[in-house]
Amino acid sequence: MSKTASLHRMVMDKHVCPYGIKAKHLLESKGFAVDDHPLTSRGQTDAFKEKHDVSTTPQVFIGRERIGGYDALRKHFGEQVKDDSETSYRPVLAVFAVALALAVSLSIGLLDGFSVRTAEWFVAFSMAMLAMLKLQDVEQFSTMFVGYDLLGRRFVPYAYAYPYLEALAAVLMAGRLLPWISIPVAAFIGTIGAASVFYAVYVQKREIKCACVGGGSNVPLGFVSLSENLAMMGMAAWMLMRNLG
Known part of the structure; x- marks a missing residue:
């Protein structure tokens, strides 16, 4: 049985969300079939945020569970998330x-x-x-x-x-x-x-x-x-x- 995830991301003429692209790639690399839902206008984006009570996109859903954005998706898969305050050489x-x-x-x-x-x-x-x-x-x-x-x-x-x-x-x-x-x-x-x-x-x-x-x-x-x-x-x-x- 194939794994499926729903992805809601901004895809507009003048702005394609880079985190949405990365989230789609990460899901596919983990073997998920991605049910992609492009948000093609500011109105669509605002309506989606209000409906799901979220402040940002993209948003990923796996089954009935809302995972969240790109960073949350990385955490879900046990991958490291960059901390801007972390010391780095x-x-x-x-x-x-x-x-x-x-x-x-x-x-x-x-x-x-x-x-x-x-x-x-x-x-x-x-x-x-x-x-x-x-x-x-x-x-x-x-x-x-x-x-x-x-x-x-x-x-x-x-x-x-x-x-x-x-x-x-x-x-x-x-x-x-x-x-x-x-x-x-x-x-x-x-x-x-x-x-x-x-x-x-x-x-x-x-x-x-x-x-x-x-x-x-x-x-x-x-x-x-x-x-x-x-x-x-x-x-x-x-x-x-x-x-x-």
Whole structure:
């Protein structure tokens, strides 16, 4: 006997509910035959909500039981539901993984093997992608940043400039260009950043979110941000020794 589920979802000319599409896919992946009921107008949608005393769509029914929306359906099947307040290192791991993959790919494709250049590219690409995440919403980033950065607290414009400075240093270091700009910039923001994180986390023992992957992240301030800043300091020191040697 086949399993059947009823799905009521918004399907309008200018809006097709993405959660309705995902709910239909999830049901079908679980072996359900889906009795699909598109709600094709605002009037239909409002009437459905009033009839079933619900505030959102889609709504899934299995047998006589109303399961609810997409998240409720995932819970019904024992699948994980994202909690927006939950700590997640996924954005940071994604940055480092892609940066490493790019560095390895370029090393194999252009250098025929690994070298010091591989490590340089890895650090530079990581810096560039972290800066890009911050630049998505500089206002939100700066708000989080001034909460713990020692210089940002005293000179707010620095919080707005930080992502641009990090991106500038990363791009120049990736190509070994204009070291007289990239080295002092990376050394300056890396040193202040490392001192700020160390003081906030290990001296004050504060538990706050890190702005390292942008203002909307749920990464706790600590090892990740400290590593980012130490890497910038190390890169600046290496580039300085290389240019003086």
